[in-house]
Amino acid sequence: MTVQLSLALSNPVLRSKPPSEKTGQVFTRSWVVDAVLDLAGYVETVDLATKRAVEPAAGEGAFLTEMARRLVASCRLHGRHVSEAASSIVAYELDDGVADSARSATSLVLRDAGVPTSAAEALVDGWIRSADYLLTGLALPAPADFVIGNPPYIRLEDVPADTAGTYRAMYPTMRGRADIYVAFFEAALLQLRSGGVVAFICADRWMLNAYGADLRRLVTSAYGVEVVVEMHNAPAFEDDVSAYPAVVVIRSAPQARCLIASVSGDVDTGPDGFTAERLLAAADGSPAAGLRGVRAGYADGWYSGAEPWPLGSPDRLRTLQYLEANFHSLEDGSTRVGIGVATGADSVFVTKDPTEVEKSRLLPLAMASDTADGTLRWSGHYLVDPWAPEGLVDLAEYPRLAAYLADHEAVLRSRNVAGRNPRAWYRTIDRVAHGLTPMSKLYFPDIKGFAHPVLDRGKTYPHHNLYWVTSTRWDLEVLGGILLSRVAQFFVECYSVRMRGGALRFQAQNLRRIRVPAPNAISPELADRFRTAFRDRDQASATAAALVAYGLDALPED
Numbered sequence: 001m002t003v004q005l006s007l008a009l010s011n012p013v014l015r016s017k018p019p020s021e022k023t024g025q026v027f028t029r030s031w032v033v034d035a036v037l038d039l040a041g042y043v044e045t046v047d048l049a050t051k052r053a054v055e056p057a058a059g060e061g062a063f064l065t066e067m068a069r070r071l072v073a074s075c076r077l078h079g080r081h082v083s084e085a086a087s088s089i090v091a092y093e094l095d096d097g098v099a100d101s102a103r104s105a106t107s108l109v110l111r112d113a114g115v116p117t118s119a120a121e122a123l124v125d126g127w128i129r130s131a132d133y134l135l136t137g138l139a140l141p142a143p144a145d146f147v148i149g150n151p152p153y154i155r156l157e158d159v160p161a162d163t164a165g166t167y168r169a170m171y172p173t174m175r176g177r178a179d180i181y182v183a184f185f186e187a188a189l190l191q192l193r194s195g196g197v198v199a200f201i202c203a204d205r206w207m208l209n210a211y212g213a214d215l216r217r218l219v220t221s222a223y224g225v226e227v228v229v230e231m232h233n234a235p236a237f238e239d240d241v242s243a244y245p246a247v248v249v250i251r252s253a254p255q256a257r258c259l260i261a262s263v264s265g266d267v268d269t270g271p272d273g274f275t276a277e278r279l280l281a282a283a284d285g286s287p288a289a290g291l292r293g294v295r296a297g298y299a300d301g302w303y304s305g306a307e308p309w310p311l312g313s314p315d316r317l318r319t320l321q322y323l324e325a326n327f328h329s330l331e332d333g334s335t336r337v338g339i340g341v342a343t344g345a346d347s348v349f350v351t352k353d354p355t356e357v358e359k360s361r362l363l364p365l366a367m368a369s370d371t372a373d374g375t376l377r378w379s380g381h382y383l384v385d386p387w388a389p390e391g392l393v394d395l396a397e398y399p400r401l402a403a404y405l406a407d408h409e410a411v412l413r414s415r416n417v418a419g420r421n422p423r424a425w426y427r428t429i430d431r432v433a434h435g436l437t438p439m440s441k442l443y444f445p446d447i448k449g450f451a452h453p454v455l456d457r458g459k460t461y462p463h464h465n466l467y468w469v470t471s472t473r474w475d476l477e478v479l480g481g482i483l484l485s486r487v488a489q490f491f492v493e494c495y496s497v498r499m500r501g502g503a504l505r506f507q508a509q510n511l512r513r514i515r516v517p518a519p520n521a522i523s524p525e526l527a528d529r530f531r532t533a534f535r536d537r538d539q540a541s542a543t544a545a546a547l548v549a550y551g552l553d554a555l556p557e558d
Contacts, residue, residue: 027059027060027062027150027237028062028063028150028201028236028237029062029235029236029237029269030062030066031269031273031274032201032231032234032236032237032247033062033063033066034066034275034276035229035247035274035275035276035279036063036148036199036200036201036247036249037063037066037067037070037148037199038275038276038277039199039226039227039229039247039249039259039276039279040146040148040197040199040249041146041197042067042070042146042148042199043070043074044070044073044074044077045074045077046074047074047078047080048070048071048074048075048085048088049071049074049075049078049080049084049085049088050088051088051145051146052087052088052090052140052142052143052144052145052146053067053071053088053089053090053144053145053146053147053148054089054090054091054092054133054137054140054144054146054147054148054188054191055067055089055090055091055092055147055148055149056092056133056137056147056149056151056184056187056188057092057093057094057133057149057150057151057152057184058091058092058093058098058099058102058128058149059093059098059102059150060098060101060102060105061101061102061105061106062150063148063149063150064089064091064102064105064106064127064128065102065105065106065109067089067148068089068106068109068110068113068123068127069109069113071085071088071089072085072110072113072114072115073113082110082115082119082123083119083123085123086122086123086126087126087142089127090127090129090140090144091127091128091129092128092129092131092132092133092136092137093128093129093130093131094130094131094132094133095130096130099128099129099130102128103124103125103128106124106127106128107120107121107124110123110124133184133187134167134170134171134180134183134184134187135166135170137187137191138170138187138190138191140191142193143191143192143193143196144188144191144192144193144196145192145193145195145196145197146196146197146199147188147191147192147196147197147198147199147200148198148199148200149200150200150201150202151180151181151184151185151200151202152180152181152184153179153181153202153203154179154180154181155177155178155179155180156168156174156177156178156179156180157177159180167180167183170183170187171183171186171187172186172214173185173186173214173215173217173218174186174211174215175211175213175214176210176211177211178206178211178212179203179205179206179211181200181202181203181206182206182211182212182215184200184202185198185200185202185206185215185219186215186218188200189218189219189222189223189250189252192252193252194252194253195251195252195253196251196252197226197249197250197251197252198248198249198250198251199227199247199248199249199250200247200248201231201236201245201246201247201248202245202246202248203244203245203246204230204232204244204245204246204248204311205244205497207246207308207309207310207311208308208309208310208311208495208496208497209497210509213306214306216303216305216306216307216308216309217305217306219250220255220302220303220304220305220306222252223250223251223252223253223255224250224251224252224253224254224255224256224258224302225248225249225250225255225258225302226249226250226251226256226258226259227247227248227249227258227259227261228246228247228248228249228258228259228260228261228309228311229246229247229248229259229260229261229262229263229279230246230261230262230263230311230312231245231246231247231263232244232245232246233263233264233265234263234264234265234267234293235265235267235269244497246311255301255302257298257299257300257301258298258299258301258302259279259280259283259296259297259298260283260296260297260298260299260311260313260314260317261279261282261283261294261295261296261297261313261314262294262295262296262311262312262313262314262316263293263294264293264294265293266292266293267291267292267293267294268291268292268293273291273292274291274293274294278290278291279291279294279296280296282294282295282296283296283297283298295313295314295315296314297314297315297318298314299314299317308495310494310495311494312493312494313556313557315556316490316494316556317494318556319490319552319555319556320490320491320494323487323490323491323515323550324515326515326551327515327516327517327550328515328516328517328518329512329513329514329515329516330469330483330511330512330513330514330515330516331511331512334471334472334473335469335470335471335472335473335474335479336469336470336471337467337468337469337508337511337512338436338467338468338508339430339462339464339466339467339468339507339508340366340430340461340462340463340464340465340466340467340468341365341383341428341429341430341432341461341462341463341464342428342429342430342464343383343428343429343430343464344415344416344417344428344429345408345411345412345415347411348384348405348408348411348412349383349384349428350365350381350382350383350384350463351381351382351384352379352380352381352382353382354382356384356400356404357384357398357400357401357404358398358400358401360398361384361385361386361393361398361400361401362382362383362384362385363382363383363385363432363437363460363461364378364381364382364383364437364459364460364461365381365382365383365460365461365462365463366378366381366443366456366460366461366462366463366466367379367381367463367465367466368445368446368463368465368466370460371443371445371452371454371466374452374454374537375454376443376454376455376456376459376460378459378460381463383428383432383461383463384401384404385432386401386405386426386427386428387427387428387431387432387434389434392424392426392427395426405426409425409426412425412426413425415429417429430464432461436461436462436468436470437458437459437460437461438458439458439470440455440456440457440458440470440476441455441456441458441462441468441469441470441476442454442455442456442468442469442470442476442479442480442483443455443456443462443466443467443468444466444467444468444469444483444506444511445465445466445467445506446465446466446467446505446506446507447465447503447504447505447506448503448504448506449502449503449504450489450504450539451483451484451485451486451488451489451492451506451539452484452506453469453480453483453484453534455476455477455480455534456468467506467507467508467511469483469511473519474519475519475527475531477530477531477534477535478519478522478527478530478531478534479516479530480530480534481529481530481531481532481533481534481542481545481546482516482517482530482542482546482549483514484533484534484537484539484542485533485539485542485543485545485546486539486542486543486546486555487543487546487547487550487552487555488514488516488546489504490555491510491513491514491515492504492505492506492510492511492513492514494513495509495510495513496510517549517550521549522549526545526548526549529541529544529545530542530545530546533545543555
């Protein structure tokens, strides 16, 4: 990605809460609706009666009613009778009762715009369909110029199994534990005519998570990303929800420059506040934009393939690009990143009783809670270890282990991992790498609000809530100081999906995104600063040293 970003106005971005509606419906505020429609180009100056606009999840009509208002105004501006717009909108709503509410609201908008009642009802009846867009939308006789809306947020595992299977068969980008909005994106993109546009406000987790990889690959292979506006804390919805939303505009056209923006919680949503026009002016660096709570700029190009799309303000993305272009990945062959052991039955494989099995079948097990104060304080947990270097141990050679596992055989056999290989019913999910225990390593608890590397001097084996870093090149206290810093945390912030409350995921995939200086590029004096900061758990001092090591004056604010 080649990025040249112009910084506009700045404010911190806060966090909201996840949606709780079982239907996945989250109703969009009017200021967001107006901005999405404007950014998509669904405006009165376009002869909208000659276009086909699809609303795939109409709800009670937040987008649909404004689309109808603009369509009537466009007809008048272009000298058309409103009856010529009978096929200009196609809206879907799965819930019959909600669809009726959308019909009533849209009919009222049309009548208020001067459309006779009979004509308004005829238009509404033709536009709004009580149907599942994912099952029927691609059967439209003509491609779409616009697909606009707020698709529902429903985890695929919450969908009936037969329906979920149909969705997966129809929309192969919806992989793993995806949300069905992934399928809405795929359906919308496939429905576009050349030059057509998808404009959604939607949860942005697909841009980073593994389940969004195939959708990202589809987008970057055949479409152009025009706009990405992160709105995690903006009051975008009628209810207080934590959908982690972003406005995304994708066109069926080659990739050109992309507007990138971040909208914070103190954005002015009044009549003289946020508009698409002022957002574009802010991105162009116009001081007249005067847009509170917004940072905006442009990227000349976009990401490629299935790689994640980190979001944030333009200056943060610019800093990220600089760091990724000038420093090496943390994992480089001599430095490795991994995760601790998952057992599938901690109640069996994790114990504090060293007499349960043979001593040789026990490994001191580090738990995430053992790292809480920044020093590894082993809590006395052991892993009951069924592995030898060549594979699972022969239970006949370990009678106490055999008896212990036999007492829990029913639990162990009920696990998926045992069902797939009944002969290995007593295995842990992950194989134990015995050489890891005596190695010095840095531990990272999976979920934490800040970077929290903790040194283990070869005494324990990590539980699956701990990620580890080993290195044959680094003094781990120096590396620990770098990884304690806000600069290292910055990488995780860019690539991590935040949890409720703002906690970050320090998973292996995110740790591997961290870039570090070469060890021999760090002076002895700077190494001492990192080492001291790590020992003192002083993130401020670690960050000050890291700014020197990375050649930065400061980190951009979130």
